[in-house]
Amino acid sequence: MDTHQKAPTSDITRFHPGPRYCEATVHNGTAYLAGQVADDGSQDIRGQTAQVLAAIDRLLAEVGSDRSRILMAQIHLADLADYDGMNAVWDTWVPHGHAPPRATVQSRLARPEWRIEIVVTAAVMAA
Numbered sequence: 001m002d003t004h005q006k007a008p009t010s011d012i013t014r015f016h017p018g019p020r021y022c023e024a025t026v027h028n029g030t031a032y033l034a035g036q037v038a039d040d041g042s043q044d045i046r047g048q049t050a051q052v053l054a055a056i057d058r059l060l061a062e063v064g065s066d067r068s069r070i071l072m073a074q075i076h077l078a079d080l081a082d083y084d085g086m087n088a089v090w091d092t093w094v095p096h097g098h099a100p101p102r103a104t105v106q107s108r109l110a111r112p113e114w115r116i117e118i119v120v121t122a123a124v125m126a127a
Contacts, residue, residue, distance in 0.1 A: 015062060024059050026124055030071070031063040033120045041113025045082035048115045049089040056120055065122040067093065070100040074119040076107035082115055 016023035025032045036055045038048035060066050077086060083104065094100070109117055 013063075015059070024063050026063050029124050029126070031060070031065050031120075031122045031124050033059050033122070035076070035117040035119045037109070037111075037114045037117045041111065041115075043115075045077075045085040045115050046089050049086045052116055052118050053089065053093045056118060060120070060122055063122075064124045064127075066125075068095045068098040069123040069125070070094075070098070070120055071123055072121045073100050073102045075102065075104040076109060076117040076119075077104065078107065078109050078112075078115050080106045086116060 011027060013026045014022040015025070021034055023034050033056065036052045036059070038051040039055075040047070040051060043051065057067060060069075075086065075090075077083060086104075107117070109115075
């Protein structure tokens, strides 16, 4: 099965489209990723953050980008008490000199087992 499709306008590419949303969209050299959450909700904040960042890495690679090209990150934490644990993982993941603008907020996430959700916008590498 094809993991992406061209929109009818052909200047928008959607990756992993589903009936409700797709995992990423690329338009005019910018990639917009859907909020990424952990696959294993039983993990602590460090484990869930690592899972989410790995998912972001995979999607960025698929759309032709990487973590050094992130334009903006929006981090949603179910509990702000997890802020330091999340940052411990984030700080080792983000490339030195390429930390993007970032917002971190407390949010009620869609599932109670999710501790973190991250939304990323990134520049796509020129072809």
